[in-house]
Amino acid sequence: MINCYSKHNRYQEALDIFHEMKSRGIIPDEVTIATVISACAHLGALDQGKEMHLFVMDNRFDLDVYIGSALIDMYAKCGVLERALVVFFKLYEKNLFCWSSVLDGLAFHGHAKEVLYMFDKMEKEKLEPNGVIFLNVLAACTHAGFVEEGRKKFLDMTCKYSILPKIEHYGCMVDLFSRAGLLDEALELIRNMRVEPNAVVWGTLLGGCKLHKNLEIAQVAADSLNILEPNNSGHFTLLINMYAEGNRWSDVARIRRKMKERGVEKICAGSSWIEVTKKMHQFAACDKYHPALDAIYSVLDVLDSQLKQRGCAPPQFEFILLDC
Incomplete structure (x- = not known):
């Protein structure tokens, strides 16, 4: 029931079922705990997330990659990045889920330099990044305005790791170029995408045109948006x-x-x-x-x-x- 509610974005109901489960003296397993912590993260329920962390320690559950990555994600989404990093560095084993959670948290809070540092550290540990990891890195570059770093990581993703960009990766690059005023480059990227650009991509370009007062390209973006939405x-x-x-x-x-x-x-x-x-x-x-x-x-x-x-x-x- 908890997993079902969580999969359908009904996170409050998932927490309610968990509390009922505890009141009946039923001990949850690691998968259930990770799911409940994830529900706390989506709701931004920091106090309940802390209670779950305490529950994990009091009942001597192993801090494995599943519970660990869920705690990292919860603390990061709730704005307590320091605790997220403490959990990350306490993990004996770190898989891509853990790295993705910590990179996502750093990117979300605007620590782009730290994201790039941790990404390099991950590569040195011989872990091969996936598309989700690159999305976190590109998002960090976008919000920090690191145009050259973003270009390089996008090229590494496609050439070095042979990862085909998804619409979200293209969206990050369009956002990066648009914020920097490189609207012609953003438009060229959209026209050469391997997937059909959606309304989010065109809307991002339109927002960049508003920022840099470019009515010519804005009209191009608006024409496409009028068709899509x-x-x-x-x-x-x-x-x-x-x-x-x-x-x-x-x-x-x-x-x-x-x-x-x-x-x-x-x-x-x-x-x-x-x-x-x-x-x-x-x-x-x-x-x-x-x-x-x-x-x-x-x-x-x-x-x-x-x-x-x-x-x-x-x-x-x-x-x-x-x-x-």
């Missing part, structure tokens, strides 16, 4: 903002008309989770269904008033441009 308001909104910044109001009006004709409306963002007193709460922008709705909005109103009193009110023009 004709009802996605985010792409339209981004292009509207770019035209507005260039005072091209006729284009702004044209896109808004197109949105209206297609019935495209802005949608709220996805939901998020927060842990409060060991209980997980789900919330989202525009949320009107949370049981503590009135109390939450009351606090938000107070915070909004305090921000305005201190001169921290957001600029109104941003809301005008986004009001499609």
Whole structure:
């Protein structure tokens, strides 16, 4: 049951079943423990993750590669990278799952130099990286702006290790080039991909065009996005903002008309989770269904008033441009 809930992204139910299992005096095995720790990681439930780590030590479970990699991933996802590294270095045996977990954690928290150092260390230990490892490395290079290092690792992946790039690898490289302003190179890479570029790849290029104010390539990306995701308001909104910044109001009006004709409306963002007193709460922008709705909005109103009193009110023009 725990494994089934976890595989279907119902992590809170997985934790509930585990607690019921403990209350009945049933001792879990290593696989179950690793699954529950992974559920804590996905929920960002640090306190419950710590309890699982303590449970492992109190019951003298072996810190094997499965439990170890799950703990590394949990601590990293919950923002406690130091503990993740402590667990990693305590492992007697380290397989690719362990290396992937620690590289992912370092990359997620922006430690690109450390990612490259650990990757080199892994290679020296004669472990051959896989596509997931390279994805972590490329993501680190992307967020740090390490263009040359990213190019080299992408080339090593394809030539040295004969790993065929997946859409995620291409996406990282497009993101790397786009952030650096190398929009022509990003567009060329997209056109020469071995797989069909998806909306994420084109959206990444569009975001780079917004950052570097390149309307010409932005229109190319937007045309592809209109085919792939004709009802996605985010792409339209981004292009509207770019035209507005260039005072091209006729284009702004044209896109808004197109949105209206297609019935495209802005949608709220996805939901998020927060842990409060060991209980997980789900919330989202525009949320009107949370049981503590009135109390939450009351606090938000107070915070909004305090921000305005201190001169921290957001600029109104941003809301005008986004009001499609």
